[in-house]
Amino acid sequence: MTRASGTAGPRPVDDVLVVGAGPAGRAVAAACAALGLRTTLLDPAPRRPWRSTYAAWASELPADLPDAVVASRSPGRAVALTEHRLGQDYVVLGTQPLRAHLDEALGRGGARVVAGRAVAIPSPHRVVLDGGGSLTARVVVDAGGHRRPLGTTDWRRPAAAEQTAHGVVVPAEVALPLVGPGEALFMDWRPDHGEDGWPTFLYGVALGDGTVLLEETSLARRPGLALEDLRRRLHARLARHGVAVPDGARVERVRFPVDTPRHDRDGVLGFGAAAPLVHPATGFSVATALVLAPRVAGALAAALAEGDDGADAAARVDRSVLWTPAARAVHALRRRGLEALLRMPARDVPAFFDTFLALPDRHRRAYLGARDDLGATLAAMTALFGRSGWPLRGRLVGPALLPAAPARDPEAGDDRAPGARGRRYRR
Numbered sequence: 001m002t003r004a005s006g007t008a009g010p011r012p013v014d015d016v017l018v019v020g021a022g023p024a025g026r027a028v029a030a031a032c033a034a035l036g037l038r039t040t041l042l043d044p045a046p047r048r049p050w051r052s053t054y055a056a057w058a059s060e061l062p063a064d065l066p067d068a069v070v071a072s073r074s075p076g077r078a079v080a081l082t083e084h085r086l087g088q089d090y091v092v093l094g095t096q097p098l099r100a101h102l103d104e105a106l107g108r109g110g111a112r113v114v115a116g117r118a119v120a121i122p123s124p125h126r127v128v129l130d131g132g133g134s135l136t137a138r139v140v141v142d143a144g145g146h147r148r149p150l151g152t153t154d155w156r157r158p159a160a161a162e163q164t165a166h167g168v169v170v171p172a173e174v175a176l177p178l179v180g181p182g183e184a185l186f187m188d189w190r191p192d193h194g195e196d197g198w199p200t201f202l203y204g205v206a207l208g209d210g211t212v213l214l215e216e217t218s219l220a221r222r223p224g225l226a227l228e229d230l231r232r233r234l235h236a237r238l239a240r241h242g243v244a245v246p247d248g249a250r251v252e253r254v255r256f257p258v259d260t261p262r263h264d265r266d267g268v269l270g271f272g273a274a275a276p277l278v279h280p281a282t283g284f285s286v287a288t289a290l291v292l293a294p295r296v297a298g299a300l301a302a303a304l305a306e307g308d309d310g311a312d313a314a315a316r317v318d319r320s321v322l323w324t325p326a327a328r329a330v331h332a333l334r335r336r337g338l339e340a341l342l343r344m345p346a347r348d349v350p351a352f353f354d355t356f357l358a359l360p361d362r363h364r365r366a367y368l369g370a371r372d373d374l375g376a377t378l379a380a381m382t383a384l385f386g387r388s389g390w391p392l393r394g395r396l397v398g399p400a401l402l403p404a405a406p407a408r409d410p411e412a413g414d415d416r417a418p419g420a421r422g423r424r425y426r427r
Contacts, residue, residue: 024272
């Protein structure tokens, strides 16, 4: 690793500069280096450990992902109005094994890792660093997460729809009243926390080391439900089921937007959550980034070999790999699904998910994972509509004819319509 000041000495202009070094950034940098592209990865905190829990459905992960990266693999279960066995395995990735796997791939390809933070991009090929100096490459990739260091707009504009969660890690035997051995609790919508208002669910997964993450989650809200509210609900829920949280239990907090617009910097390729690859209705993105990284690298290598200017290469890959017409259409439909959820009265949300979870497995998989299969997505949405009662059908169709749901007024009460008191809330 070199420092941002460039103490490693002269280096010819890189083919690819990846800004941001989470799972998405590391994956695409490693894939580019593996194809012989001169690659630099700009990591703002190379010694900071990853603390997030990354998970996905088994069918969504790359087929060649090493077994050592998998921390746990369990059949999925969910509860809405009734219980549902989901018919596929849910995989929790080992955070440190995943990073070690990606770092090994970076090393094999000869990628350079530079410590530093991007603060400006005066041209599509040059990135200015916070400590002074700059890095130059034919293609610049923004993989800096939802904050998008190379984007042109503030992701908070003016109030983003966010997923928020508060979780605790407890021994597996302590979690048994809620998460049985060899199972993953994808979501439990029962209001066991005893509170009215915006609905939240419990998420519970084994971390592969004898512990279980129990997390109270607000799937999406504009703005996100406060973390303190989620903490209070989680502890009330756990107390109701006799789950005692040990003193000093590790805490996990989650907050990120699910409605970020497409990356808007000309000549820069957005990747990962910066693209955004985040599923608007679930918040999932890591598996998609791991699958698409080799395809993005291959398309970049081909475009550069054919003589494309770096900015043209970035635009070409954006159109041909990340945002094909089908992918754009699917993403737009998913965004409509998000708006339907944001406008739905709290009392109707568990019934909606009960209907969705009861769909045939092929439809659930299509809506959750098939980001560029427009036919399968339309079939899944048609099946959901067909199984819904007329009141729910109105909740699903109405948002397609309306603009984005306004921010909820925190003083209005969460069961009222968004913005019912005529005032917008900004963080």
